[in-house]
Amino acid sequence: MSKYESHLDLCFSALGDPTRRMILQRLARGKASVSELAACHDMALPSFMAHLKKLETAGLITSAKQGRTRICQLSPDAFAPAKDWLSEQSDIWEGRLDRFDTYIETLLQEDDT
């Protein structure tokens, strides 16, 4: 369960941390070096780098070294897999004919709890 983690596992898990989402928000506005990114996070550099590594492993960002500096940026279509999965589920849910009835029905049943 840890060796064959799917891309979606990695992707959603990576998104489940506020530090990492903030990094992504910053990178959506343009590429940046590790230390530029780290500047506004009150965290030791190795800890911060671990977050970058998770984002890269999840395919959400890419990075490359220029001299002693590492430049990071969002992967093109970084969010597509996550968005696609979510949309798929929403579509199935919204396509259900009895969706609304089911919900009302349950609201009523909650009185019995």
Add this chain to the structure above:
Amino acid sequence: MSKYESHLDLCFSALGDPTRRMILQRLARGKASVSELAACHDMALPSFMAHLKKLETAGLITSAKQGRTRICQLSPDAFAPAKDWLSEQSDIWEGRLDRFDTYIETLLQEDDT
């Protein structure tokens, strides 16, 4: 950092597990009892229930007891917060004028690595 976890943290973290995504996929097709949901997962019931609890804490599903049976279903708009966050980031990314140039530039720079 663990007491004030945002809704998005809980939501994305919940989505980062294949068992939990399978539960959501099943529930997108209609509500079901705990044992119905558990049937196709090779896992002890308490372990399985822990997954349901995470989904409920994240606001992705709701559940209510009918007699000795607990019925689960997707929350209406369960995926909206996650989808909205992702769309927001994508929009910012796609709105960047230098997006394409930036990417090409980096591809070229990778030769130096």
Add this chain to the structure above:
DNA sequence: ATAATACTTAGCAATGGGGCTAAGTATCGG
């Protein structure tokens, strides 16, 4: 009343996530 069913609670073990410091490597500037 009893037994079966459907969870539920309690408690434990293994693992991984997320933080740290200290020390190492690889440029760059002078």
Add this chain to the structure above:
DNA sequence: CCGATACTTAGCCCCATTGCTAAGTATTAT
């Protein structure tokens, strides 16, 4: 060449996650 800069690696700590079993509770069926 030497010091400063920008990561990078190694190793440790603590707590959360994810699985388990065993035992408990609440309904339903007989």
